[in-house]
Amino acid sequence: MPLPAHHTKHLNSLAYPIGLDLTVNLLQVDDGKTNGTGLWLGAQCLSLFLANSHKRPSPSIGRPKAVELGSGVGLTALTLAALGWDVLATDVSNVITTVLSQNIARNTAVLPAGSGCIEIRELDWTVTPEKWSWDNDRVIASASCENPQGASDLQLSSLQVESSLQRPGPPFDLIVTSDTIYSPELARPLLRTLYALYSASRTPHTRCPPIYLCIERRDPTLIDRTLAEAKDVWGFTVVRIPHRKVVKAMDKGGVKWDQEEWEGIEIWKLTSAADVTST
Template sequence: MRILPAHATKNNPLLLYPVPPPLTQTLQLTQNSLAATTTGATLWLGAQVLTAYLYTLYTPSSASNKLALDLGAGIGLASLALGALGFEVTATDVAELAGPGGLLRGNIESPKNSTAGRVSVRELDWFQPPPREELLVGGKEFDVVMTADTIYAPELVVPLFETITRFAGAKTQVWIALEVRDEELIRGALKTAQEMGFGVKKIQQGKLKKAMAAARIEWGAEDWAGVEVWKLNVGKRKE
């Protein structure tokens, strides 16, 4: 099954999405291109590229018993893919997506998307995040905090990084996937992250290309132009 870039499937209400090898599971993701109040109701490129890249970092054995938090999970691709790999994932988004009847909740709870790990869903507003203890599973720190396609509006930048700060421990790996549509916005967001104490490192495009090839994603360069993955270092901030 060929994986198409998100922009080629915006009008498809149902996506069949195979997770990367070595797994053979195919996810069924419902989306809605007509949603008027949120951009998270459809698949975006960043989630596709980030999912492929994370599958090069973890195996089913290394993912077992690890905890992940997905901020702005959208329709749930990255959350479900990491759950299939063996992570225990908390997928979060605004009430419209994560609340009763929301697309994210429906995709996560669908019996057609059974996963090797446990994936749960809950509402999370970056402007009013819950106490840290409410999201920690068994009091343990998250091993991974990830967010994809969430840096697109200036007013969301500081709340996003403040939320990451709240839930990421000193040893948490933080991954951000973004699509550069507005270079000034992205530069400003990364500068804000540094001013808030984060170290930032861009993942080489060559590594992303290899990850996509391993995930059997066969796109031309124009299909995912502008997509970047960044790693945030929170260790110094937590000292």
């Protein structure tokens, strides 16, 4: 049984079980430069919830595609890939070069047959969606280069590009993020990014993808304000996953932590965005 993340921050490498009789090796770095280079409790709980409360995709309907914001050490991306999803794992440049790329590369070979593929791209939420590019094989959006190759004339509606392993853009079947509401300055850029990905995944024949947002309630005021903005500004329907369902998924995954070890963890589902114009 994995330990809660706050017990393992001092470790540079973690042998981490993700189910399916599979253990991955996760590099983490505690260098004070960014929060994203270490494992966090929200990623642990979200991965367990997704792995143990959702049906494995059927090969007969094709491989579904997920996008993750703030992939960090890559635990959720690896879990989804092991379950049969193709995953676009995104983060800022420092996290990608420090831990994410290495963790994906070192663990891809141990994923079981039938696993999905994982692509990694830089996606800085502070860059507005009209400056994004899906043609760059490394960067969707970067604050240091606001117009990646091919992005200068990109509009939000043109984000709906053909899906393939070479062009891992929308439409997506699932959007996930965890431990990403921690800074007042980044809350609105995060919601704007979620809305852009959600809107770009609309197709005439499919429903918009659910967004699963896992948070640890360290700053209740910030959390409540962000969830309210998701509803009132961006038009999402915001529903908390019942705690009993999260407990059930964790129990099914063999994780039975004492309640105080993961107190404050919440998983929220965002759906049914209305058209809005606020930025």
